[in-house]
Amino acid sequence: MATDTGGEFDGSGxxxxxxxxxxxxxxxxxAGLAGFVALWxxxxxxxxxxxxxSPVAVAAEFRGQFASGTMPAALASSVRHWVxxxxxxxxxxxxxxxxxxxxxxxxxxxxxxxxxxxPVPPLALIGFAIAWFGLNHAGAAFIIAVGGFxxxxxxxxxxxxxxxxxxxxxxxxxxxxxxxxxxRSVVLxxxxxxxxxxxxxxxxxxxxxxxxxxxFSVPGVGREILRxxxxxxxxxxxxxxxxxxxxxxxxDVAFRAVQRRVLxxxx
Amino acid sequence: xxxxxxxxxxxxxxxxSGAAADASVAVDGVGKxxxxxxxxxxALDDASFAVDxxxxxxxxxxxGCGKTTLFRIIAGLTEATDxxxxxxxxxxxxxxxxxxxxxxxxxxxxxxxxxxxxGFGLERTDRSEAERERRIDxxxxxxxxxxxxxxxPKSLSGGMKQRVAIARSLAVDPELLLxxxxxxxxxxxxxxxxxxxxxDVWGSTGKTVLFVTHDVTExxxxxxxxxxxxxxxxxxxxxxxxxxxxxxxRGDPAFGEHVARVRELIGAGP
Numbered sequence: 001m002a003t004d005t006g007g008e009f010d011g012s013g014x015x016x017x018x019x020x021x022x023x024x025x026x027x028x029x030x031a032g033l034a035g036f037v038a039l040w041x042x043x044x045x046x047x048x049x050x051x052x053x054s055p056v057a058v059a060a061e062f063r064g065q066f067a068s069g070t071m072p073a074a075l076a077s078s079v080r081h082w083v084x085x086x087x088x089x090x091x092x093x094x095x096x097x098x099x100x101x102x103x104x105x106x107x108x109x110x111x112x113x114x115x116x117x118x119p120v121p122p123l124a125l126i127g128f129a130i131a132w133f134g135l136n137h138a139g140a141a142f143i144i145a146v147g148g149f150x151x152x153x154x155x156x157x158x159x160x161x162x163x164x165x166x167x168x169x170x171x172x173x174x175x176x177x178x179x180x181x182x183x184r185s186v187v188l189x190x191x192x193x194x195x196x197x198x199x200x201x202x203x204x205x206x207x208x209x210x211x212x213x214x215x216f217s218v219p220g221v222g223r224e225i226l227r228x229x230x231x232x233x234x235x236x237x238x239x240x241x242x243x244x245x246x247x248x249x250x251x252d253v254a255f256r257a258v259q260r261r262v263l264x265x266x267x
Numbered sequence: 268x269x270x271x272x273x274x275x276x277x278x279x280x281x282x283x284s285g286a287a288a289d290a291s292v293a294v295d296g297v298g299k300x301x302x303x304x305x306x307x308x309x310a311l312d313d314a315s316f317a318v319d320x321x322x323x324x325x326x327x328x329x330x331g332c333g334k335t336t337l338f339r340i341i342a343g344l345t346e347a348t349d350x351x352x353x354x355x356x357x358x359x360x361x362x363x364x365x366x367x368x369x370x371x372x373x374x375x376x377x378x379x380x381x382x383x384x385x386g387f388g389l390e391r392t393d394r395s396e397a398e399r400e401r402r403i404d405x406x407x408x409x410x411x412x413x414x415x416x417x418x419x420p421k422s423l424s425g426g427m428k429q430r431v432a433i434a435r436s437l438a439v440d441p442e443l444l445l446x447x448x449x450x451x452x453x454x455x456x457x458x459x460x461x462x463x464x465x466x467d468v469w470g471s472t473g474k475t476v477l478f479v480t481h482d483v484t485e486x487x488x489x490x491x492x493x494x495x496x497x498x499x500x501x502x503x504x505x506x507x508x509x510x511x512x513x514x515x516x517r518g519d520p521a522f523g524e525h526v527a528r529v530r531e532l533i534g535a536g537p
Contacts, residue, residue, distance in 0.1 A: 164374070166370060166372065166374045167374055167376065169344050169362075169368075169370075169374075170368070170370070170374045170376075172343075172344065172361070172362040173342060173343075173344070173362045173364075173366065173367070173368040173436070174364065174387050174388035174391070174435070174436075174439065175364045175388050175391035175392070175439065176391065177391075181391075185387075186376070189376070189378040189379075190376075190377075190378070192378070264419075265377055265378045265379075265380075265419040265420075265421065266377070266421070
């Protein structure tokens with residue numbers, strides 16, 4: 001993840017990579033990671049464990065949590081709201097972004113509402129999540145979906161706005177008739193690179209939102225991080241943070257493989 | 268010497284009373300005013316001429332003469348403020364597959380292979396799958412790109428891209444081919460090759476071609492008649508018959524006379 005900025009838009013969409021497939025890049029990445037762990041270890045020697053536990057202590061805690069079954073259970077629980085929340089947020093965000101960018105009428109009608117809702121952080125919606133869905137997976141999925149929605153909405157909206165009028169003209173001269181045919185045959189494929197960058201960014205953001213989504217006692221990785229922090233168990237908190245990092249990495253690598261295949265036509 | 272007609276001559280049929288039966292394209296008093304808030308801009312004023320079926324007509328003129336505006340109006344991509352365009356007697360109200368359109372910048376669909384680009388319009392016809400495939404094969408053969416059928420546009424040169432665009436527009440078998448400076452973005456050598464290929468395609472298909480260019484030599488190389496446009500406001504200045512026998516040679520004195528004549532009309536000097 002040497003150059004990966006946590007899944008934020010980096011403009012290089014297809015280039016930001018963990019280095020798989022490029023031995024030199026991979027080697028350098030490993031060296032950087034090893035250097036970081038060594039530095040961490042050195043600094044931790046001079047600190048009490050509640051300030052900064054050593055990597056060894058964190059690894060031991062990770063093993064212990066994993067072996068006891070607590071960690072797999074927490075991860076399974078998080079996945080149960082991450083998956084539906086991410087799918088719903090991504091799907092609705094892309095659909096709304098494409099529709100509002102394509103249709104001037106929808107855009108006019110929704111623009112003020114969008115401006116009003118956009119600054120609301122997902123965390124501020126926890127009350128609604130509890131009231132509408134309850135203290136359960138659905139409530140947590142709602143928080144995750146809200147965060148995923150906005151990233152995908154703006155990425156898709158921007159991507160559709162960027163589609164060149166010339167391609168649309170060509171479509172019209174070749175017999176494309178009606179909004180549905182135009183969106184399906186020209187607008188969506190033309191904006192797919194931008195849409196997929198948004199989806200990729202959203203996948204990462206949704207993992208980050210797992211903590212916010214579990215702040216009201218829904219069990220999961222985020223809940224474990226919060227609980228460990230409250231009990232000053234920094235080693236355990238870091239162990240669970242690694243779980244989030246690893247899940248993000250896994251999903252990101254998998255999605256990039258899909259992205260490469262789907263966008264093989266790109267330069 | 269070039270035969271010159273002032274405005275729409277008697278043989279064009281576009282005399283304001285409706286399109287002649289044999290006219291493939293009739294442009295009748297077409298004007299366009301752009302009015303977006305500020306002071307209105309008259310981009311095109313009272314343009315009239317006709318293109319006969321099977322004829323090759325070039326539109327030339329300096330920048331600002333409204334030739335691209337006129338092109339877009341004929342293609343049904345832009346609405347005229349006044350006047351009307353009829354293709355085969357039918358008023359143009361929007362783009363139709365009776366008109367194949369080729370743009371300067373190719374505008375291939377980058378996510379489709381060469382073959383899929385050529386087949387794009389065919390998918391919206393009632394041809395069977397087998398017929399569509401046969402047509403794609405024919406078109407690829409016509410433009411000599413059969414071996415690149417599975418390539419994506421990114422890997423093609425400018426000249427190859429324009430061949431794909433031409434094949435794509437011809438695939439649906441339009442009556443009329445509209446081309447807006449199609450060879451303006453390729454190097455001189457490729458341009459001459461594409462001009463020869465276009466004349467071959469024109470000869471073998473008998474399509475009516477309306478071709479916009481700012482290159483006078485190109486117009487004299489290709490056209491049966493040249494519609495010379497003038498600027499401020501954009502309008503049809505004169506229509507020049509190119510009576511130079513084909514195949515045309517640039518060294519031919521008649522060729523040079525026509526080039527000089529058209530240049531003089533445009534005001535670009537001899």
